[in-house]
Amino acid sequence: MTAHAYLEISNLSIQFPKSPVPVLRDVTLRIDKGQYVSVIGHSGCGKSTLLNVVAGLLPATAGGVLLEGQEVNTPGPDRAVVFQNHSLLPWLTVTENVLMAVELTVGRKMSKAERLAWTLETLALVKMTHAKDKRPGEISGGMKQRVGIARALAMRPKVLLLDEPFGALDALTRAHLQDEVMRIHADLGCTVIMITHDVEEAVLLSDQIVMLTNGPNARVGEVLEVGLPRPRSRIALGADPRFLAAREAVLTFLHDRHAAPTLTAA
Numbered sequence: 001m002t003a004h005a006y007l008e009i010s011n012l013s014i015q016f017p018k019s020p021v022p023v024l025r026d027v028t029l030r031i032d033k034g035q036y037v038s039v040i041g042h043s044g045c046g047k048s049t050l051l052n053v054v055a056g057l058l059p060a061t062a063g064g065v066l067l068e069g070q071e072v073n074t075p076g077p078d079r080a081v082v083f084q085n086h087s088l089l090p091w092l093t094v095t096e097n098v099l100m101a102v103e104l105t106v107g108r109k110m111s112k113a114e115r116l117a118w119t120l121e122t123l124a125l126v127k128m129t130h131a132k133d134k135r136p137g138e139i140s141g142g143m144k145q146r147v148g149i150a151r152a153l154a155m156r157p158k159v160l161l162l163d164e165p166f167g168a169l170d171a172l173t174r175a176h177l178q179d180e181v182m183r184i185h186a187d188l189g190c191t192v193i194m195i196t197h198d199v200e201e202a203v204l205l206s207d208q209i210v211m212l213t214n215g216p217n218a219r220v221g222e223v224l225e226v227g228l229p230r231p232r233s234r235i236a237l238g239a240d241p242r243f244l245a246a247r248e249a250v251l252t253f254l255h256d257r258h259a260a261p262t263l264t265a266a
């Protein structure tokens with residue numbers, strides 16, 4: 001018998017109750033501790049569904065997920081999710097939004113002062129100290145997403161699950177946040193699974209890119225190892241043949257071999 005990987009998704013199939021076919025079929029992935037893994041595939045192929053199973057928000061129809069050998073079947077602070085739309089509580093300040101997550105998870109054994117210190121430390125990690133007393137309505141979209149990331153990081157999760165975290169941001173803000181997430185990943189060493197539609201983002205950030213085939217019955221079509229050394233600079237990589245080759249491989253998968261269903265049907 002082979003040893004378990006740090007995070008192991010085994011023969012996972014998901015079928016929603018009223019659907020005649022599974023969304024995902026027989027998905028198997030082995031992810032090492034500290035790896036940054038992106039999942040890419042056409043709209044509707046089941047990326048969020050996969051992430052929700054790892055988060056423990058959705059049960060597997062067949063197969064399952066193991067984290068450090070333990071079966072995942074409920075949500076837990078060891079797996080924190082960041083969604084595309086930050087979902088901050090508008091009546092709480094930035095500090096209070098993060099503090100709430102701390103109080104519900106890692107802060108249970110801390111004093112009030114320790115919880116606040118932990119919260120402020122996490123806000124510093126995402127460079128949001130300057131806006132700690134503002135409410136979500138008073139800060140930009142990019143800043144809200146930073147707070148959403150801080151709220152997840154405040155739990156110091158083993159696995160950070162990012163569901164298109166930069167999808168709603170303009171290109172410049174997006175680039176800044178990608179750089180921040182790369183730095184945080186290097187600093188904290190957490191394992192990351194990120195869903196994205198952006199091929200360059202996937203190559204820039206990831207150790208591994210998991211490409212899903214079109215749904216229903218989506219499966220892992222290919223896994224690309226991105227061997228680019230870290231730390232990575234977007235400027236330097238722009239002309240790096242290894243970066244360009246990785247980008248080309250993902251684009252070929254998505255647009256030649258597994259074109260969007262609407263395109264092939266046309």
Ligand SMILES: Nc1ncnc2c1ncn2[C@@H]1O[C@H](COP(=O)(O)OP(=O)(O)OP(=O)(O)O)[C@@H](O)[C@H]1O
Pocket residue numbers: 016017019023041042043044045046047048049050215
């Ligand atoms: N709770 C649910 N009940 C029934 N069907 C669902 C449910 N959630 C998702 N689906 C269906 O499962 C399929 C995969 O959805 P999912 O959101 O995982 O795709 P995705 O790859 O993340 O899409 P996108 O890139 O557009 O966000 C879709 O056909 C969707 O309609």
